[in-house]
Amino acid sequence: MLDARALLDPGDRIALIGDEAILIPQLNDSGVSDWPEFIDVYPASERIAMNESPIDAIRTKPDSSLVVMVGLHAAGKIDACVSAGNTGAFAAASSVAMRRLKGVQRVGIAIVVPTLHGPVVVCDVGASVSCRPKHLHQYAIMASVFAERVTRVSHPRVGILSVGEEDSKGTDVVKDARKLLKADSSLNFVGNIESRDLFRGACDVLVCDGFVGNVVLKLIEGLGESILTDVVQNIKAENNPDAEALAIKAVKTTQTKYDFNDYGGAPLLGIEGICMITHGASNARGITNAIRQAKAFSQYQVNDRIKSLLGR
Amino acid sequence: MLDARALLDPGDRIALIGDEAILIPQLNDSGVSDWPEFIDVYPASERIAMNESPIDAIRTKPDSSLVVMVGLHAAGKIDACVSAGNTGAFAAASSVAMRRLKGVQRVGIAIVVPTLHGPVVVCDVGASVSCRPKHLHQYAIMASVFAERVTRVSHPRVGILSVGEEDSKGTDVVKDARKLLKADSSLNFVGNIESRDLFRGACDVLVCDGFVGNVVLKLIEGLGESILTDVVQNIKAENNPDAEALAIKAVKTTQTKYDFNDYGGAPLLGIEGICMITHGASNARGITNAIRQAKAFSQYQVNDRIKSLLGR
Numbered sequence: 271m272l273d274a275r276a277l278l279d280p281g282d283r284i285a286l287i288g289d290e291a292i293l294i295p296q297l298n299d300s301g302v303s304d305w306p307e308f309i310d311v312y313p314a315s316e317r318i319a320m321n322e323s324p325i326d327a328i329r330t331k332p333d334s335s336l337v338v339m340v341g342l343h344a345a346g347k348i349d350a351c352v353s354a355g356n357t358g359a360f361a362a363a364s365s366v367a368m369r370r371l372k373g374v375q376r377v378g379i380a381i382v383v384p385t386l387h388g389p390v391v392v393c394d395v396g397a398s399v400s401c402r403p404k405h406l407h408q409y410a411i412m413a414s415v416f417a418e419r420v421t422r423v424s425h426p427r428v429g430i431l432s433v434g435e436e437d438s439k440g441t442d443v444v445k446d447a448r449k450l451l452k453a454d455s456s457l458n459f460v461g462n463i464e465s466r467d468l469f470r471g472a473c474d475v476l477v478c479d480g481f482v483g484n485v486v487l488k489l490i491e492g493l494g495e496s497i498l499t500d501v502v503q504n505i506k507a508e509n510n511p512d513a514e515a516l517a518i519k520a521v522k523t524t525q526t527k528y529d530f531n532d533y534g535g536a537p538l539l540g541i542e543g544i545c546m547i548t549h550g551a552s553n554a555r556g557i558t559n560a561i562r563q564a565k566a567f568s569q570y571q572v573n574d575r576i577k578s579l580l581g582r
Numbered sequence: 583m584l585d586a587r588a589l590l591d592p593g594d595r596i597a598l599i600g601d602e603a604i605l606i607p608q609l610n611d612s613g614v615s616d617w618p619e620f621i622d623v624y625p626a627s628e629r630i631a632m633n634e635s636p637i638d639a640i641r642t643k644p645d646s647s648l649v650v651m652v653g654l655h656a657a658g659k660i661d662a663c664v665s666a667g668n669t670g671a672f673a674a675a676s677s678v679a680m681r682r683l684k685g686v687q688r689v690g691i692a693i694v695v696p697t698l699h700g701p702v703v704v705c706d707v708g709a710s711v712s713c714r715p716k717h718l719h720q721y722a723i724m725a726s727v728f729a730e731r732v733t734r735v736s737h738p739r740v741g742i743l744s745v746g747e748e749d750s751k752g753t754d755v756v757k758d759a760r761k762l763l764k765a766d767s768s769l770n771f772v773g774n775i776e777s778r779d780l781f782r783g784a785c786d787v788l789v790c791d792g793f794v795g796n797v798v799l800k801l802i803e804g805l806g807e808s809i810l811t812d813v814v815q816n817i818k819a820e821n822n823p824d825a826e827a828l829a830i831k832a833v834k835t836t837q838t839k840y841d842f843n844d845y846g847g848a849p850l851l852g853i854e855g856i857c858m859i860t861h862g863a864s865n866a867r868g869i870t871n872a873i874r875q876a877k878a879f880s881q882y883q884v885n886d887r888i889k890s891l892l893g894r
């Protein structure tokens with residue numbers, strides 16, 4: 271988070287929310303002695319654990335860092351929120367404290383999937399496990415604006431996740447959503463996308479319901495880890511130290527390309543605010559990149575653009 | 583297919599269906615001069631291409647190898663079918679020519695996913711894009727019998743694919759199906775499984791609807807290819823022949839572990855017959871293993887067991 275200083279324009283500050291008795295000594299020990307010049311610490315005495323039930327947690331812990339942060343944002347005291355904490359609690363607290371953008375029927379969580387052909391924004395990955403066609407259409411519009419303005423892909427190609435390329439493939443919801451996407455001239459719609467083509471540069475935005483999207487997200491994580499761990503084990507089994515170092519370097523390079531920390535955060539799209547959910551295992555680079563995204567989200571007026579498109 | 587000779591018991595024969603003018607010269611040139619001792623060639627003058635519409639293809643090409651094969655099976659002239667052709671056409675032709683097993687509401691396609699912790703049978707991967715809870719329950723029963731008798735996992739642990747471990751996670755269909763699975767004492771049900779845990783040995787059978795299953799199947803294929811190709815490119819960039827040889831060997835070893843040819847085929851479960859769908863890119867080992875599976879399917883009376891469980 272301290273690394274994010276480089277991103278700040280004059281007047282920008284970072285709000286850090288949590289237990290002051292822990293945070294302030296850590297900041298003092300950080301080696302950045304002038305931290306008060308760009309960081310404000312806001313007290314919060316409670317914390318929500320990763321495995322707590324979101325709804326119960328936000329109800330019973332009003333002074334948790336998550337709930338306090340979202341409250342500060344809703345009150346206009348901070349311009350954006352970033353958290354690597356409990357995703358469900360973050361989304362729930364945001365939905366309670368802030369309205370949806372005018373015209374938005376469902377909020378969606380988008381993630382940026384790193385591929386060798388560039389980032390792909392996938393929405394929804396868990397906010398809404400079952401969707402109507404209209405919700406998928408709105409996800410396409412919101413994710414497309416995010417891709418254009420934050421991941422900086424011009425005229426992002428939008429696909430809908432299905433089980434074949436033909437119009438006839440997919441569930442009724444997917445088929446009806448496909449019609450809505452095709453009819454919307456504000457979108458650069460490229461048709462059905464099969465999951466194998468996610469990694470082949472077929473689109474820049476991929477729309478799906480939150481059940482399927484969550485399965486995709488976690489499968490990428492699980493399979494990537496499993497494959498690369500196995501390659502490293504196979505390399506080590508050869509007992510060739512010289513060659514081993516270079517071979518493992520090649521694996522690590524691949525790992526870096528698929529590293530979620532590259533893109534930082536997953537925006538909660540459709541809310542009257544800026545909420546970036548980051549991976550629970552984010553490192554400093556991941557948090558810094560999420561702060562960068564939050565700033566771009568504000569600077570390039572993602573929400574205003576979404577409102578103007580949905581208000582048509 | 584010629585390699586499958588080693589699997590045959592006395593009296594077993596392999597039926598090969600297609601254009602005799604092509605097949606017979608190929609068999610004569612194969613180096614196995616006594617092929618007529620274990621192979622019967624059945625003529626079929628047409629062929630269905632991989633990209634043809636299944637329903638149209640089976641209607642307009644009654645003398646295609648797929649339709650002829652399924653017809654021979656339905657007439658009791660052959661005991662099982664194996665095809666690396668058009669999956670949809672194979673499933674459609676089978677469903678037209680053969681009844682469902684008594685009690686089965688929907689047929690399902692199961693695949694065997696190789697993982698470092700052993701094979702996992704995933705059902706459905708594309709027969710039925712939207713399912714009711716009862717269909718998922720039947721998939722669990724059928725895939726469990728297949729896992730026990732064909733992939734040889736005793737008391738297979740059955741999971742249902744969802745977006746969290748808690749009972750409250752998932753769509754209404756998943757939650758209702760979960761109750762049916764839990765209440766069925768014939769199943770070794772282990773609860774919700776997240777997609778990342780598919781590769782971590784969490785279950786032996788994974789149940790989902792055919793839309794999600796198809797997304798999972800194709801994502802495994804696309805991501806695996808993308809990751810391993812990238813590792814190979816990175817190591818080549820190092821210009822170090824020793825390290826390159828080591829890394830490529832390690833990647834190939836991993837590739838072998840995730841090779842669908844290991845398990846051969848995807849059974850069409852719930853049909854009054856034995857239909858093994860193999861990958862379009864199957865090699866000799868893949869086809870041989872599919873024949874092995876088809877034989878085990880028959881020998882261990884998978885369909886009789888399914889009927890007795892569904893007839894309860």
